[in-house]
Amino acid sequence: MTADFVRLAASSDIAEGQSRGFDPRPARLDRSANNRSGGDSDVMFVVRHQGQLYGWLNSCPHIPGSPMAWRKDAYLNASGSHVCCHAHGALFEPDTGLCVQGPCQGGHLTAVPGLYEEAGEIRLRIRAAVAG
Amino acid sequence: MKIIGLDSLVFGVPDLEACRQYLRDYGLETVAEDDNSGCYEALDGTSVVLFRADNPSLPAAPTAGCMLRKTIFGVADTDTLSAIAEELGKDREVKVLDDGSIEALDDTGFMLGFQLTVRRPLDLAGEISNAPGAAVQRPINSLAVNNSKARIQPRTLSHIVYFVPDVAKAEAFYVERLGFRCTDRFIGVGPFLQPPGCLDHHTHFLIGAPAFMTGVEHFTFHFGGPTEVIQNGHNFIEKGYQAFWGPGRHVFGSNWFWYFNSPFACHVEMDADMDMFDLEWSAREAPISADASQAFLLGYRQRWFPGPGAPVNGDYEG
Numbered sequence: 327m328t329a330d331f332v333r334l335a336a337s338s339d340i341a342e343g344q345s346r347g348f349d350p351r352p353a354r355l356d357r358s359a360n361n362r363s364g365g366d367s368d369v370m371f372v373v374r375h376q377g378q379l380y381g382w383l384n385s386c387p388h389i390p391g392s393p394m395a396w397r398k399d400a401y402l403n404a405s406g407s408h409v410c411c412h413a414h415g416a417l418f419e420p421d422t423g424l425c426v427q428g429p430c431q432g433g434h435l436t437a438v439p440g441l442y443e444e445a446g447e448i449r450l451r452i453r454a455a456v457a458g
Numbered sequence: 459m460k461i462i463g464l465d466s467l468v469f470g471v472p473d474l475e476a477c478r479q480y481l482r483d484y485g486l487e488t489v490a491e492d493d494n495s496g497c498y499e500a501l502d503g504t505s506v507v508l509f510r511a512d513n514p515s516l517p518a519a520p521t522a523g524c525m526l527r528k529t530i531f532g533v534a535d536t537d538t539l540s541a542i543a544e545e546l547g548k549d550r551e552v553k554v555l556d557d558g559s560i561e562a563l564d565d566t567g568f569m570l571g572f573q574l575t576v577r578r579p580l581d582l583a584g585e586i587s588n589a590p591g592a593a594v595q596r597p598i599n600s601l602a603v604n605n606s607k608a609r610i611q612p613r614t615l616s617h618i619v620y621f622v623p624d625v626a627k628a629e630a631f632y633v634e635r636l637g638f639r640c641t642d643r644f645i646g647v648g649p650f651l652q653p654p655g656c657l658d659h660h661t662h663f664l665i666g667a668p669a670f671m672t673g674v675e676h677f678t679f680h681f682g683g684p685t686e687v688i689q690n691g692h693n694f695i696e697k698g699y700q701a702f703w704g705p706g707r708h709v710f711g712s713n714w715f716w717y718f719n720s721p722f723a724c725h726v727e728m729d730a731d732m733d734m735f736d737l738e739w740s741a742r743e744a745p746i747s748a749d750a751s752q753a754f755l756l757g758y759r760q761r762w763f764p765g766p767g768a769p770v771n772g773d774y775e776g
């Protein structure tokens with residue numbers, strides 16, 4: 327039996343106002359979760375804001391593909407109020423992905439579909455083709 | 459005017475602890491620290507100075523998103539300080555501070571300071587390659603690679619790159635008022651600028667950008683050579699930091715580079731082996747492109763060796 331999701335983390339791994347990066351490709355997930363090095367850039371990150379989880383691609387709209395954390399899992403500004411691209415300090419609303427300050431202001435982060443919580447886990451729904 | 463180069467960059471930061479740790483891990487030496495500030499030096503005494511963002515003694519930043527509050531130049535003598543004060547005093551306020559340094563705004567809104575340089579002379583060999591036929595080689599029985607060296611330290615504050623809304627105006631200030639000259643230029647982007655008492659290809663690079671972006675693209679210290687840049691950058695990544703671009707070698711300036719994200723609202727670079735030019739040099743111009751920007755580009759990889767236990771994909775995946 328093949329699950330139609332990948333487990334990213336335990337729900338308790340991402341508390342309110344925290345963020346965490348992942349590479350959900352099956353061959354890379356362990357490495358992403360266990361390797362705390364910033365050299366393996368995460369594909370996506372998850373932030374918990376007002377209780378809700380939001381998943382965004384780790385790619386700043388200013389320079390697509392450019393990674394946003396300043397160190398592993400550090401995707402938020404100092405106060406935790408906004409997602410921050412630590413290339414030039416651009417700030418994004420954590421729930422809408424709208425850039426409110428910085429080079430890409432008015433632009434949006436790209437949402438990662440299929441993120442949900444169940445049984446105390448943060449999961450990402452995957453297509454059967456990928457799962458199989 | 460004998461403006462030698464950058465002595466210090468002063469930041470007002472919302473996350474002081476993060477910024478302190480970042481600079482220590484980068485290789486700077488902590489020389490002063492209290493609850494509200496810190497000073498982090500390279501080997502020659504040039505530095506990054508941190509304050510909490512809400513410190514009322516800090517000059518204003520040019521825009522809300524910029525954490526840089528002051529760019530401090532080192533000059534060779536008091537005559538230079540007087541000449542700068544006289545020149546800039548023609549059309550703007552020039553403050554003399556208690557320590558004898560002066561400060562004034564540039565034409566973009568960056569606060570500048572000028573002081574008798576704090577730079578201590580360094581007497582250290584650079585990275586020397588044993589190149590067949592070269593007169594200068596490493597001493598016999600000396601080692602090029604030191605894997606056990608606890609810390610690699612930057613040598614001196616090298617350059618800063620500003621986003622400016624009006625490149626011509628910003629450039630004119632440094633060239634016409636302070637005697638800088640353009641050493642090379644990316645057409646449609648901006649000039650590399652060299653101060654009058656300095657031979658480095660650039661201490662400043664200006665990038666034209668919308669006014670709301672006015673701020674810093676990156677700053678960097680010179681390291682002892684490419685091995686130090688790459689080894690220090692590798693270690694930095696393994697401490698969890700996020701690379702942005704590099705390692706590689708630029709075309710204009712020839713400097714080795716490795717850029718990282720940071721909590722300073724700008725990139726922070728490690729660089730080494732920049733070209734030096736005197737007045738004989740004529741500036742080049744080129745449209746910017748990947749090819750014009752670097753001779754080659756590499757990337758971080760985990761250490762690996764071909765043998766038992768190696769992953770089937772050779773760690774080339776991704």
Ligand SMILES: [Fe+2]
Nearest residue numbers: 617676678727
């Ligand atoms: Fe640079």
